Amino acid sequence: MNTNSSSLDKNVNSYDYHLPESYIAQTPVTPRDHSRLLVVDSPTTHQHQHFYDLPQWLNSGDLLILNNTKVIPARLYGHKTTGAAVEVLLLEEKEQNCWLALVKPGKRLQVGAKIQFSSxxxxxxxxxxxxxxxxxxxxxxxxxxDLPEDTPLMSILDKYGEIPFPPYVTDTEANPEQYQTVFAEKSGAVAAPTAGLHFTDELLGRLAEKGINQAQVTLHVGMGTFRPVEVETITDHKMHEEWIDVSEETMAKIRETKAQGGRVIAVGTTVVRALEGAVAAQGDLKGFCGKTDLFICPGYSLQVVDGLITNFHLPRSSLLMLVSAFVGRERLLSLYESAIAHQYRFYSFGDAMLILDNT
Structure with missing residues (x-):
């Protein structure tokens, strides 16, 4: 893994790249595992594959870690009591039936305003x-x-809300189920862990047959994942907090994998953040449940993860910086150039990369 960094690596402008708008995927491919896969298999080489080729790149005894979070119907449309239309995006429940949210139009929605939503x-x-x-x-x-104490909003949210697609998905034929992983289980995210969207039940079965083990963590993805880093020096960036749950069972599988010479492959940047955040909080490979504000960028020494499956990320985003911690900023941007030249599809509904531990 690349742990060196330079002054350029600290400058937010160094994480910019030009992407033609037509490369932003609006609808996922079907079947899910027919997306393309750019395999980074050595410090100097990469291969153009498909996601269904994944088993040939992993070894018996490797451990895939999946994020089992489930996207909630967090976008609600309503009206003020005056009749004005309102759009709400729920972000996080602070206490029973009390939610932090983004609202439109913000200037007209002051403290004390009431909003009504129809089922x-x-x-x-x-x-x-x-x-x-x-x-x-x-x-x-x-x-x-305005709900009784014994009626949590989450229990009736399906009646009022919609699954929120990312802001750059503006013309899609996707249905809400295509923005959930096949292993989504624990509700709480407002955005999908998109690297996991490529897996099918059949592909997971093929991986298991080859002796590639699986474990899960939970990180409820928030809208902060789409926000660009806005400070000039990235080490001044204040990372948004996210709630993570890494069980002792998952950590035991990680310890066993490493003891036997296997690799820990994170499915998505959220899994990297959960695993590395747990170790940062605990000091070693023990289970952890709580919040992390860990910011991973070039120069960070990875403690847990040996390989990464990830989608292609927005310019100047914290996710692009996290992936740069694996292969270096310059190499990553050259890989993105190759992906653009080969017409890969970008962002949440787009194609994927596999970065292996021998890079």
């Missing part, structure tokens, strides 16, 4: 929320939903 199944079934506080750091609002 998608019955216009007569209404849900009301009151704005009780402004969140100055993210430009959001704290919404208190």
């Amino acid at each position: 998608r199944f019955s216009e007569n079934e209404l849900l009301q929320a009151t704005i009780i506080e402004k969140d100055e750091t993210r430009g959001g609002r704290l919404l208190k939903f």
